[in-house]
Amino acid sequence: MTEAVSRPTLEAVAARAGVSRATVSRVVNGGDGVREPLAERVRQAVAELGYVPNQAARSLVTRRHDAVAVVIAEPETRVFADPFFALQLRGISKELTAHDNQLVLLLTEGRDDHARVARYLAGGHVDGALVFSLHLDDPLPGLIHQVGVPTVFGGRPGWSDDGGAGGPTRATRTGRGPGPGVVYVDCDNRGGARVAVRHLVDLGRRRVAHLTGALDQTSAVDRLDGYRDVMGEVPGGNDPRLVVESDFTPSGGERAMRELLDRCPDVDAVFAANDLTALGALRVLRASGRRVPEDVAVIGFDDMLPVAEEADPPLTTVRQDIEEMGRLMARLLLRGLADGRDRTGASANPPPAGVILPTTLIRRTSA
Amino acid sequence: MTEAVSRPTLEAVAARAGVSRATVSRVVNGGDGVREPLAERVRQAVAELGYVPNQAARSLVTRRHDAVAVVIAEPETRVFADPFFALQLRGISKELTAHDNQLVLLLTEGRDDHARVARYLAGGHVDGALVFSLHLDDPLPGLIHQVGVPTVFGGRPGWSDDGGAGGPTRATRTGRGPGPGVVYVDCDNRGGARVAVRHLVDLGRRRVAHLTGALDQTSAVDRLDGYRDVMGEVPGGNDPRLVVESDFTPSGGERAMRELLDRCPDVDAVFAANDLTALGALRVLRASGRRVPEDVAVIGFDDMLPVAEEADPPLTTVRQDIEEMGRLMARLLLRGLADGRDRTGASANPPPAGVILPTTLIRRTSA
DNA sequence: GTGAAAGCGCTAACAA
DNA sequence: TTGTTAGCGCTTTCAC
Numbered sequence: 081m082t083e084a085v086s087r088p089t090l091e092a093v094a095a096r097a098g099v100s101r102a103t104v105s106r107v108v109n110g111g112d113g114v115r116e117p118l119a120e121r122v123r124q125a126v127a128e129l130g131y132v133p134n135q136a137a138r139s140l141v142t143r144r145h146d147a148v149a150v151v152i153a154e155p156e157t158r159v160f161a162d163p164f165f166a167l168q169l170r171g172i173s174k175e176l177t178a179h180d181n182q183l184v185l186l187l188t189e190g191r192d193d194h195a196r197v198a199r200y201l202a203g204g205h206v207d208g209a210l211v212f213s214l215h216l217d218d219p220l221p222g223l224i225h226q227v228g229v230p231t232v233f234g235g236r237p238g239w240s241d242d243g244g245a246g247g248p249t250r251a252t253r254t255g256r257g258p259g260p261g262v263v264y265v266d267c268d269n270r271g272g273a274r275v276a277v278r279h280l281v282d283l284g285r286r287r288v289a290h291l292t293g294a295l296d297q298t299s300a301v302d303r304l305d306g307y308r309d310v311m312g313e314v315p316g317g318n319d320p321r322l323v324v325e326s327d328f329t330p331s332g333g334e335r336a337m338r339e340l341l342d343r344c345p346d347v348d349a350v351f352a353a354n355d356l357t358a359l360g361a362l363r364v365l366r367a368s369g370r371r372v373p374e375d376v377a378v379i380g381f382d383d384m385l386p387v388a389e390e391a392d393p394p395l396t397t398v399r400q401d402i403e404e405m406g407r408l409m410a411r412l413l414l415r416g417l418a419d420g421r422d423r424t425g426a427s428a429n430p431p432p433a434g435v436i437l438p439t440t441l442i443r444r445t446s447a
Numbered sequence: 448m449t450e451a452v453s454r455p456t457l458e459a460v461a462a463r464a465g466v467s468r469a470t471v472s473r474v475v476n477g478g479d480g481v482r483e484p485l486a487e488r489v490r491q492a493v494a495e496l497g498y499v500p501n502q503a504a505r506s507l508v509t510r511r512h513d514a515v516a517v518v519i520a521e522p523e524t525r526v527f528a529d530p531f532f533a534l535q536l537r538g539i540s541k542e543l544t545a546h547d548n549q550l551v552l553l554l555t556e557g558r559d560d561h562a563r564v565a566r567y568l569a570g571g572h573v574d575g576a577l578v579f580s581l582h583l584d585d586p587l588p589g590l591i592h593q594v595g596v597p598t599v600f601g602g603r604p605g606w607s608d609d610g611g612a613g614g615p616t617r618a619t620r621t622g623r624g625p626g627p628g629v630v631y632v633d634c635d636n637r638g639g640a641r642v643a644v645r646h647l648v649d650l651g652r653r654r655v656a657h658l659t660g661a662l663d664q665t666s667a668v669d670r671l672d673g674y675r676d677v678m679g680e681v682p683g684g685n686d687p688r689l690v691v692e693s694d695f696t697p698s699g700g701e702r703a704m705r706e707l708l709d710r711c712p713d714v715d716a717v718f719a720a721n722d723l724t725a726l727g728a729l730r731v732l733r734a735s736g737r738r739v740p741e742d743v744a745v746i747g748f749d750d751m752l753p754v755a756e757e758a759d760p761p762l763t764t765v766r767q768d769i770e771e772m773g774r775l776m777a778r779l780l781l782r783g784l785a786d787g788r789d790r791t792g793a794s795a796n797p798p799p800a801g802v803i804l805p806t807t808l809i810r811r812t813s814a
Numbered sequence: 815g816t817g818a819a820a821g822c823g824c825t826a827a828c829a830a
Numbered sequence: 831t832t833g834t835t836a837g838c839g840c841t842t843t844c845a846c
Binding site (some may be wrong): 089090091101104105106109133136137138139140141142427 | 824826
């Protein structure tokens with residue numbers, strides 16, 4: 081673990097090139113307005129000295145950091161059970177890199193960390209933030225919004241824009257539509273659910289059940305809504321016994337599936353809120369002697385690999401383009417930052433409140 | 448996406464508290480050498496004004512950033528197939544947070560990004576780096592080592608310390624023991640493999656095969672070595688047909704298992720290089736009409752959830768404490784940084800070259 | 815123990 | 831087009 085040595089400064093480069101610091105600065109930052117022979121001399125000096133600008137000094141005067149925070153709320157535990165997280169991060173990283181921005185990762189471990197995150201964001205260390213937190217009662221999005229740092233949310237934040245004085249949080253749990261001015265990116269949970277359920281109905285299934293996700297997350301709520309959208313139009317589709325609450329986990333899926341079989345032994349199709357839930361359901365169905373998809377068709381959500389592919393039978397599921405979501409979040413944020421800087425067409429190019437990415441049904445064997 | 452407002456400076460706090468900037472600075476940074484009544488006045492002013500130090504200004508003079516880069520080489524694709532990545536990051540994040548350090552995430556997408564990463568690290572934006580790259584021929588670790596930024600590697604880097612002038616890379620592929628002065632954290636791949644294989648042998652199995660991982664990764668090489676350690680002592684254990692090269696993927700596992708059954712139909716146990724490989728093996732075994740574990744016992748590696756738990760039958764496997772690995776990496780780096788700063792006992796407390804974390808055998812059903 | 819003053823390396827007016 | 835200059839906000843000697 082060697083110690084880094086002191087690096088050459090602008091001054092040094094200027095001396096070597098026989099020009100002023102200002103000129104070097106110009107060349108280093110794009111180089112407009114410097115005549116070619118000079119610019120070339122400077123570039124040479126930069127190369128020879130291995131000059132790298134000191135970001136701290138630069139930030140001090142520009143008040144910009146070319147850095148973006150990515151805040152991931154730990155309770156979002158799915159994050160540790162599937163590559164969702166990694167893919168999203170990859171998308172974000174690609175986009176940020178393409179625009180010479182750095183990614184500062186902030187993982188939060190419960191409420192105690194909220195203050196820390198808020199302080200960090202308020203501290204002006206980064207130009208903006210990308211925030212993941214999909215729980216209805218999570219105060220973090222509200223807190224961050226109050227801090228006033230440009231932010232794009234990942235997943236529809238389940239929080240209404242009623243302010244809250246920054247105290248113990250007054251975020252409400254309406255769970256419908258974030259307040260105005262809130263930018264977020266989400267996949268079409270509701271539409272995806274509709275397609276899945278419609279697919280089951282088109283297959284001729286009439287007793288289509290839904291094992292929900294954790295209903296304190298907007299994605300679970302939206303998928304349930306999508307299910308209801310379709311089932312509301314199907315004769316007998318409104319049977320409340322067909323909906324069993326679960327929690328996005330395999331064991332939760334098992335439990336829910338067992339309860340479902342108790343309530344409705346005649347069920348002939350199951351739309352599970354995610355692939356993990358479907359996995360639990362599959363196991364219970366198998367144990368109960370039912371064949372999938374012959375007796376009961378099953379559809380999941382997420383297309384979580386390798387789970388969906390390796391399931392027995394391979395899972396038909398709803399795929400979302402996770403990496404693209406990440407990329408889009410970053411793009412929206414950077415665009416917003418750019419607009420904010422050249423305070424010209426800021427309002428001419430207002431960021432959309434919510435961007436919803438499409439989903440696709442991936443047909444495998446289970447439905 | 449509101450614009451952040453300008454924040455109060457040290458100057459402002461000093462004015463409000465009726466002291467000098469120096470005094471405020473002292474209080475803000477630990478507060479030794481300031482008499483209590485004064486210190487209290489300062490703290491009050493800080494609170495009232497909501498003062499947050501400007502990190503850029505601070506870094507400019509201290510030449511420290513309280514930030515650490517985490518470099519993850521994309522080819523390390525396992526990262527996107529299981530929560531390994533997330534867990535490690537969580538461990539790192541916890542440790543860094545506990546020491547008020549920020550985490551700058553650098554994801555690399557092939558060779559083109561190497562220069563970018565090297566430049567960033569050389570640019571002195573961070574105090575140190577945690578680097579993941581377990582491929583034998585990856586030039587990145589060598590590059591980074593040359594840059595001279597304090598670094599701890601995740602996983603034994605498969606690269607020898609022969610310098611290399613920084614050009615197109617002269618990293619060699621010896622793949623044994625990183626050069627001196629290289630700090631890394633790894634799990635006990637070799638020991639874990641030994642325990643797994645020993646377990647199979649103790650079960651009475653005599654034809655124990657190994658489906659390797661991608662042998663350009665040190666972890667795969669080490670696990671193979673562990674397998675050989677044990678099999679070398681078992682009568683008939685040296686049969687080379689029992690080792691089939693694979694690549695850490697389910698489909699690779701299938702392919703390898705098929706080949707294995709061709710070569711050695713009498714195989715009665717399989718140690719797969721990871722859980723995904725085991726998954727593929729399980730499927731082929733089932734298709735071949737063999738029962739697991741009665742006819743063929745199977746052990747995986749990683750304890751990758753939910754794959755291992757949800758496998759059919761649930762997978763016996765070797766678990767590593769991934770989060771702890773991350774935490775340890777961060778701890779080693781921060782300790783090294785601290786030692787480097789108060790240039791006193793630097794050599795009195797030399798960081799160990801490699802820290803190997805233990806593994807545990809998790810017994811489920813498959814063996 | 816406390817304050818005054820000198821920069822850290824850079825950018826951005828403003829002059830030339 | 832190029833150079834000169836004045837800070838950005840902070841820490842850190844060095845006097846007091």
